[in-house]
Amino acid sequence: MFNKSNDSEKTPWYGDGISFSCTQCGNCCTGPSGYVWFDEDEAQAMADHLGMDVRSFHQRYARRAMGRWTLEEEKNGRDYDCVFLKEDGDGKRTCSIYPVRPTQCRTWPFWSSNMKNRRGWEMSAKTCPGMREPEARGENFVPVEQVRVIMAGNPEHL
Numbered sequence: 001m002f003n004k005s006n007d008s009e010k011t012p013w014y015g016d017g018i019s020f021s022c023t024q025c026g027n028c029c030t031g032p033s034g035y036v037w038f039d040e041d042e043a044q045a046m047a048d049h050l051g052m053d054v055r056s057f058h059q060r061y062a063r064r065a066m067g068r069w070t071l072e073e074e075k076n077g078r079d080y081d082c083v084f085l086k087e088d089g090d091g092k093r094t095c096s097i098y099p100v101r102p103t104q105c106r107t108w109p110f111w112s113s114n115m116k117n118r119r120g121w122e123m124s125a126k127t128c129p130g131m132r133e134p135e136a137r138g139e140n141f142v143p144v145e146q147v148r149v150i151m152a153g154n155p156e157h158l
């Protein structure tokens with residue numbers, strides 16, 4: 001997971017920073033059935049954003065799984081879309097509640113499963129073009145300090 005530097009400090013493989021820029025392809029919001037966990041504060045924020053009470057939000061947009069709340073999905077051919085994934089006319093697939101999306105979504109792709117080593121990152125980059133295209137362009141650089149802050153904001157994926 002870590003490379004050792006000369007002064008014995010542990011430096012992650014992304015110690016020089018890493019590039020990422022979402023292309024709004026929507027791939028991370030669809031695919032096999034899965035879970036988008038959220039807590040009470042996030043439920044309230046989403047409900048407020050949609051102009052409804054939390055109880056109605058849960059009934060309409062969420063389901064229980066493993067004793068927790070997760071966002072509802074909608075079957076789309078062989079895939080399961082997040083209930084908040086929307087397609088724009090220009091081919092973009094974006095989040096319709098983007099400003100209040102749960103932490104799990106907000107911290108993608110800086111999850112421990114992607115950050116533990118370069119191979120983990122490259123595996124996810126196969127379906128997330130935002131993780132590979134900017135690097136080739138040498139832009140949208142995220143310094144390691146910022147990566148750490150993002151990861152710290154999502155303890156579930158640390």
Ligand code: SF4
Nearest residue numbers: 022023026028128130
């Ligand atoms: S898969 Fe990657 S590029 Fe596509 S919408 Fe998700 S974060 Fe953005």
